[in-house]
Amino acid sequence: MRLATPSGFATEVILVEHPDRALLPEGAWTLVGDLRLRDAWTRAGLPEPSHALWVAVPEEEKKLRTVVPWLEHWARVPLHRDVTVVALGGGVMTDLTGLAASLYLRGVAWQVWPTTLLAMADAALGGKTGADLAAGKNLVGTFHPPRRLVACTSFLEGLPLRHMENGRWELVKTALIQGAMGWAMEMLQEGPVKIAWVERALAFKAGVVHRDPREAGERRLLNLGHTLGHALEAASGYQLLHGEAVGLGLLGSCLLAEEQGLKPFPPALLDLLARRLAPLAPLVAAWGDCLPLLARDKKAKQASGHTEDAPATEIHCILPRPGEPAIQRVLPSQAWESPHAKLQLLLHRENVRA
Ligand SMILES: NC(=O)c1ccc[n+]([C@@H]2O[C@H](COP(=O)([O-])OP(=O)(O)OC[C@H]3O[C@@H](n4cnc5c(N)ncnc54)[C@H](O)[C@@H]3O)[C@@H](O)[C@H]2O)c1
Structure with a gap:
């Protein structure tokens, strides 16, 4: 279901039960995904781009140093300006991947596929990306709205109750x-x-x-x-x-x-x-x-x-x-x-x- 958003809103917001590959970017794309979701992604029949990164990032590692190797990886491939980055995971992954997308080549397009309730209900929408500094949370970041938000509720099945x-x-x-x-x-x-x-x-x-x-x-x-x-x-x-x-x-x-x-x-x-x-x-x-x-x-x-x-x-x-x-x-x-x-x-x- 496509959510009605204000005319001219930067992000297309889609809420579905099951993921659909037709919602992925049309042109060149890559993925940064939470390792915990890899099986669910494959089981859902979703394709994996060849330069995908599957990572486990705890809240304590929501740091600039976490995204630098991703940027280096994209530059080595190399990915070009026309690439769309897909972020898959909770708020930590979506904040960091959005930040990396906003920095790479001074900003490439991205899609956000939130997989926690917190990220679906809040973190993934609004274009705020971020990382923590020693002095506090989210003290560095950018405003870089994703082109599309895809919230698939079936991904929530494995989410712990807490x-x-x-x-x-x-x-x-x-x-x-x-x-x-x-x-x-x-x-x-x-x-x-x-x-x-x-x-x-x-x-x-x-x-x-x-x-x-x-x-x-x-x-x-x-x-x-x-x-x-x-x-x-x-x-x-x-x-x-x-x-x-x-x-x-x-x-x-x-x-x-x-x-x-x-x-x-x-x-x-x-x-x-x-x-x-x-x-x-x-x-x-x-x-x-x-x-x-x-x-x-x-x-x-x-x-x-x-x-x-x-x-x-x-x-x-x-x-x-x-x-x-x-x-x-x-x-x-x-x-x-x-x-x-x-x-x-x-x-x-x-x-x-x-
Ligand atoms: N950008 C914003 O506007 C905004 C708003 C609110 C919060 N945030 C940020 O969001 C972060 C918190 O996000 P969060 O609560 O999603 O935590 P999180 O990203 O750390 O995810 C919680 C845990 O659940 C795991 N996980 C994710 N999806 C799963 C799934 N479908 N099944 C099983 N396990 C899964 C993750 O690996 C992680 O261990 C904070 O860093 C906060 O600053 C950002």
Whole structure:
């Protein structure tokens, strides 16, 4: 099924159950694929181009040094400007392959075939590519939208449950950005993820990205849950998966929004969030470990009038509201201290109850 996207949108978005070779590029193409998917790719009867790279890249290796050998390989073949690179895998593979495609010969075309729920629902759409630096996640990257996104749900069959649940959080994020409490609560119930939710999330993201491709304004809303989320993810030594950290960040953002005097959330929603997140409680770092990481957020800036010894940081925060779209506010990083404490308390309460 071809998703309706805004006219002139850079990426054709296709959601299908089974992969179809007719969706692969027509001219010269190559592939960078997650080794875990190689059998599934072959079993699906999909062709393998002669210079394909099958690799295993853990989150810790989402680094520039990982893509350099790919670029060298393409240059040795050599692949020319007319090549299309197909990226197959989760968000790590799609971010890195997109980055390599944007760098090779100053940019060649690419297609993205996401194979995790998180990548299907979020990472593969929007043209952001990236790699991590020692100082933090995704600190280097480009905007280079793929020509086509092909999400084949049959690839999800082998995805471990923890990674399925990890992707669910980016869907819940979309509902909270829209203020769609009913949809958020539906997705927080026990039960399998529905493809219709992925469609809805992709359609929403396509609209936002089309209106604000470079994240100058509206697109920042997509970072809901990511400010605290990124800090918790890094402070856990990446024991928390990206989506899980975003989930914790979402609950934290609801609590922060209430503290900022915005409309309170239905208690049932906060309870559902806390119940689903409670098993992650042991991975939630102490406030003292989160604060320096919040200050390092990509969107943070040093507030004026403070010394180097005691820097105060202002952070761009996204605050959700029930029934209405989320809003953006710049707040001191310390504003997260109390929501962080409440978050820990809510998770603890759920764990005692269980
Ligand atoms: N570019 C963006 O806009 C954007 C948005 C959100 C997240 N991201 C990035 O996405 C990354 C996280 O992506 P992720 O959650 O997909 O993790 P991931 O890419 O690490 O994949 C998770 C694990 O699942 C395996 N895997 C992938 N597909 C599989 C399948 N079908 N069956 C079995 N195993 C499979 C992978 O080998 C890996 O071990 C982060 O680096 C994050 O920064 C990018």
